[in-house]
Each structure stands twice: as C-alpha cells, then as structure tokens.
Amino acid sequence: MNTTSLSTCIKEFSKKNAAELSTQFTLLTLLLTQVGIAYTRPFILSLAAIGLLSSRLCKHPLLWFSLFLLTGFRVFDQWPMADNHAYLLALWCLTFFLTSYRESSTRILANNARILIGLVFLLASFQKISAADYMNGTFFRYLFLTDDRFEDFAVLFGNISYQQIDDARKLLDAYLFSPTLFHGEIVPISVEFNLLVMLATWWNVLDQIIVACCFLSPTNSLLYKHRDFVLLVFCITTYAVAPVPGFAWLLISMALAQSEPKSHIQISYFITFFIVLFYYQIHWTTLLVDFFQLG
C-alpha cells in the first residue's frame, strides 16, 4: 500500500460521522467477541454481519432492538455471573435503538456514550477505593500469584519464577485444608514484585479516576477536552495486560460516538481498536519471557 492510497483511506475514514463509525465498530465488536450462549450467538453474529454489510440496515431500529434483547438475555440467563461489560453492551444496543429514529440522534448518542463511559469509570474507581483489600496491595499481590492470565507479566516484571508462583498456589491450598498450621511464606521475596504490585495498584485506580473526571466534567472544561486522550492511554496500557478485549472494543466503539470531530482522534481510536486485537492474539509477555529466558 503506497502513501497515496493510505491517505485516501484516511480521508475516506474521516468523511464518516461519529455515529456511523460507532455503529460499525459496535457491530465489529459483536462479531469479534462472539457474545451470548449457543442458542443466541448465531443470531447476534448474523445480525452484526448483516448490519456491517448493509449501510441501510445498520441503522434499522429492529436490528438494534433485536441486538438489545439478545445481548440483554445473556445478562438474565447467566445471572449473576455475566461480565460487567455484558450489561454495558446491552445498554449500548438499547441506546442505538432509541436513537435510530430520532432527529437529534447524533447528539443523544454522544451524550449517552460520554455519560455511560464516565459512570463506568466512576464506579470502577469507587469500587477500588472502597474495597478493603485493594489500596493496600493485597489484590494485585494475590492476582499475580494465582491467576494464570497474569503469571507471564508477573515473571517478566516482578523478578519471580514460575516455580515460586506454583509454590504460592500450593501453600494457599495447604492453608485451606489446615489453616492453623504454618506451611511457609506464600509471597516470594522480591523488591521488583512488591514494586510491581504497588505500581499496578496505583496506576489502575488513578487512571480510572482521571478518565471518570474527564468524561463527567462540564463540556468545554480542560478535563473534558482531554477525555479522548486519557481513554486512549487507558486502553493502550490496561488492555496490554488485562485479557478483556471485549470491554476495550466496546469502550472504543462508545467513545467514537462522542469523540471530537477531528480525524486524528478518530484514527487514534481506530488504531487502538486493532492494537487491542493484537494484544489479544499475540501474547507479548509470553514472547518476552521466552526471549529473555526468564522464569
């Protein structure tokens, strides 16, 4: 692809309005995340594919009402185990349905997107601050040692080995069977590991507070103007480690609906959407652990 065709692509992308981009990315999110149970998934996937292939049908109220019902059904069917973004996805489909036949739909869609994103981050940061075991580092200390999905990251940056992680898990099990006996120290002694726990704890909560403040600030305030930038930083950093691409794609799809009508912001969201896809498919922490022969 030469420079001319790339700039043509960017121009074509810039011509689309925010609502149109958001619609397409939401449908793409539905296709990539394959939500729902065996009985509803084929319908969700078919509707998402039809919406992506037809520019007329992608704005049709019936398509969005059906997607709202199908994604909402997952929440009821899996109650209370559905992921939090399952609720948000259903509400976002409802937003598309409610705005699909309104004159001022773009503004309403943008307002809903901005406030919903702000509330998600407000709640997420509140839950962290109010939890008894988050701010003191217990949560990340436990997560890095017990969750398979984070062990490569812990080995890469925490200067601990897979053997120490295995030992920690065995000790936790041993305490479960005989809690009064001393079985050994669970947490490996490593300055880097403690630093990693502290950094993860503070970075996550501060990042989320900033995103919440920016999205819920009055329009034209300084914080409000930087909302897209802080959300992009959140997505690029958090989803490099957290294996929840569906949430990232949904946030990006929603953020596009409320983004400033500037092509560089929309293109940044576009690129971030695919960066998350790469994070999901290519386990960079595993590659680096192998490359440096750690663990």
Next chain:
Amino acid sequence: MKNNITIKYTLSYLPILLFLLISGHHFYLVHNHQLSPWLGGGYGMFSTTDYGPSRFIKVVTLNNDIIQEEIEIPEHLSQLSKQVRSLPDNKNITNLAIKLENYLAINQHSAPFIRVEIWKTDYDSETLKPSYQKLNALDYKTSY
C-alpha cells in the same frame, strides 16, 4: 405536548437511568446478600480478592445436629455451585440443597438435613496468609 417532550427526553436517556438502577441493585445485593463485588453490573472487577476462587462451599449431612459426612459437590452442579458462591442468598442455597438431595437420593444416600455453608477468604495484606469468614449457611430439611 409538554408531557410528550418529557417522555421523549426521558426515553433518550433511558440507558443511563437503567445503568444507575442496575448499579444500585448491585450495591444492594453486595451489602445485603453477599454478592461478589466483581459481579452484577457494579464494575467492581479487579478491585477485590472477594470473587470466585476465594469463595468456597462446604456441604455436610446432619442427623440430630450431628455431622454425618462431608459431601463433595458433583461436577454436573458446578455451574450452580458458581452461582451460589457468587450470590449466596437463601434462594440460591436452597436451590443447591434441593439438587444435592436429588443427587444423594440417586446414589442411595439420605440424611434428614443438608447443611450448606458459603465461606470467603480474607488475605493478609503482606503475607497473603488466608483467614476464613462464613458468608451464609442454611440447614435444608430433606424429605427423608
């Protein structure tokens, strides 16, 4: 006319209203029915160790308040067991107890009572040494 405008305006922001209702419901369940803060639409994921792997269920059969035996939850009830660990209210626990009674009956076991206890693990902030706290318990009277 004015009413119509109000309804249209409210409908436009219905997703936000529903979001607030769902999160209110989440906090109610967390505080009154021990719902795991990770679940229920309150966006408490990655905020606490109080979720699936840190919660466990203990099941025993009872006869005249004396423990007869500990029952291991069978594989086919693992989904229900996850549900009970996530939201250990009396309704969910009773549901699990009924299923366990059927399972015991099929395997020629019976007892007048099935006791189901749901526990959570608290971890020491420095050493992660666990301690255990009972969240809810129920003695279910079987048809034995």
